[in-house]
Amino acid sequence: MTRHLLDITDLAPGELRHVLALSTAAPRRLLEGKGVALVFEKPSNRTRHSMEMAVIQMGGHPVYTRGEEIGLDTRETVEDATRIMAGYHSVLAARVFSHSTVERMAACSPVPVVNMLSDRSHPLQALADLVTMKEHVGAPDTLRVAWVGDYNNVARSLAEAVLMLGGSMSFGCPEGYGPGAHEVTRLTALGGSVRDSTDPRAAVDGANVVHTDTWISMGQEAETAARREVFAGYIVDEALMSRAAGGARFMHCMPAHRGEEVSAGVFDGPRSLVIAQGHHRLTAARGALTFLVEAQG
Ligand code: CP
Ligand code: NVA
Numbered sequence: 688m689t690r691h692l693l694d695i696t697d698l699a700p701g702e703l704r705h706v707l708a709l710s711t712a713a714p715r716r717l718l719e720g721k722g723v724a725l726v727f728e729k730p731s732n733r734t735r736h737s738m739e740m741a742v743i744q745m746g747g748h749p750v751y752t753r754g755e756e757i758g759l760d761t762r763e764t765v766e767d768a769t770r771i772m773a774g775y776h777s778v779l780a781a782r783v784f785s786h787s788t789v790e791r792m793a794a795c796s797p798v799p800v801v802n803m804l805s806d807r808s809h810p811l812q813a814l815a816d817l818v819t820m821k822e823h824v825g826a827p828d829t830l831r832v833a834w835v836g837d838y839n840n841v842a843r844s845l846a847e848a849v850l851m852l853g854g855s856m857s858f859g860c861p862e863g864y865g866p867g868a869h870e871v872t873r874l875t876a877l878g879g880s881v882r883d884s885t886d887p888r889a890a891v892d893g894a895n896v897v898h899t900d901t902w903i904s905m906g907q908e909a910e911t912a913a914r915r916e917v918f919a920g921y922i923v924d925e926a927l928m929s930r931a932a933g934g935a936r937f938m939h940c941m942p943a944h945r946g947e948e949v950s951a952g953v954f955d956g957p958r959s960l961v962i963a964q965g966h967h968r969l970t971a972a973r974g975a976l977t978f979l980v981e982a983q984g
Contacts, residue, residue: 690982691793692975693786693802695810695847700878702978703817703851710818710967710974717980718747722776725803728754728783729905733941733968734803734811738780741972745980747777754783765791773798778979784906799979804840806906812940813844814971816898817852819964824895824936828879830854833894833931835887836921836948837914838866841900841940850879857882859890861917887921891931898938899923899948915947924950928958936960 691697698706723742725735735751742749759765769792772779779800781789786807793800802810820830832849834842838860846856846866856874858865862885866874875881884890891897902918903911928937937949937959945951954961 689797689799690979691789691796691800692810692979693789693793693800693805694808695813695844695851696877697810698851700851703848706814706971706974706978707817707821708974709977710814710970712974712977714741714744714973715977716746717977718742718745718777721747723747723749723778723780723976724772724776725749725751726754726757726759726772726779726781726783727751727803728759728781728788729804731782731803733965734782737968737972738803738811740969741976744973745976750776754781759788766795769796769800777983778976799983801975801979804905806904807840808844808847809840809940810844811968811971811975812841813848814975815964815967816845816938816940817848818967818970818974819938819960820896822967823960823963827852827854830896831857831894831932832896832898833857833859833891834898835859835890835923835927836899836918837864837902837904838870839900839904842866842898843870845898846874846881847877850874850877850881853879855880855882857884857890857892857894859884859887859921861885861921864917887923887927888930891927891935894931895935896938897923897928897931897935900940901942901944902948918948922946922948922950923953925952925956928953938964941965 739749782803786805789802
């Protein structure tokens, strides 16, 4: 059966551990003479560069295409485009507005499909986040991760990964922008422990990692003014970081907005792991591709 990586929960906990181990192992040339399609409906810096370089380090050839160039569901259906690309490539990776697009791709693709960010999730980011935390904070079951701000695609994938590995998650999100009771129940069933609060101070209390992301994700630009108002009290600044555990680290998937979700002092300060985290996108891309190519046989 073809394996896909649309969400972190597509992996069993043991497989997630294996992907993290593969991430930090030396690259293997499993893609010699093979192609990987990289389809982007949205902009990217980290994801495009890390995926292209991971494919090259594994001996393969990445082919980048903008979604509008293919014309997904305008020039041809997602399914038609997918079945054709699958004849050229060993892996199809896509960054999409709607998560249903990668689900439709996976439903008809004979080769692995990788979600490079959707409105629901960002599994490649979560893999990089866990590699970074293992390296700079501690074993996954010792992680006490506070998420401050918007419970978005990055938050969901991070929470799934942390909890599946036995760590704990604590959310500090405005009313209506947090995980909500149903999602907290789903997350709790993955393992570890979950705390949900609208108070960012309560969320970071005792945390050894404080993670945030933009208040306005790609595709939400029309909500910019309203979101800036809602999230105004949710900046991760020095005062908020001082409530976390001693030695707590700051993380952000980037792109970042100094003075909005994070102060410049925290983002650029000694507790920040953001550059290491960004660089581990390459590490994690290799781990994910290695797992999927090996699983394909
Ligand atoms: N973090 C992340 O996915 O960055 P890009 O949008 O630049 O790829
Ligand atoms: N939540 C952000 C992540 C960017 C990498 C977005 O979806 O735009």
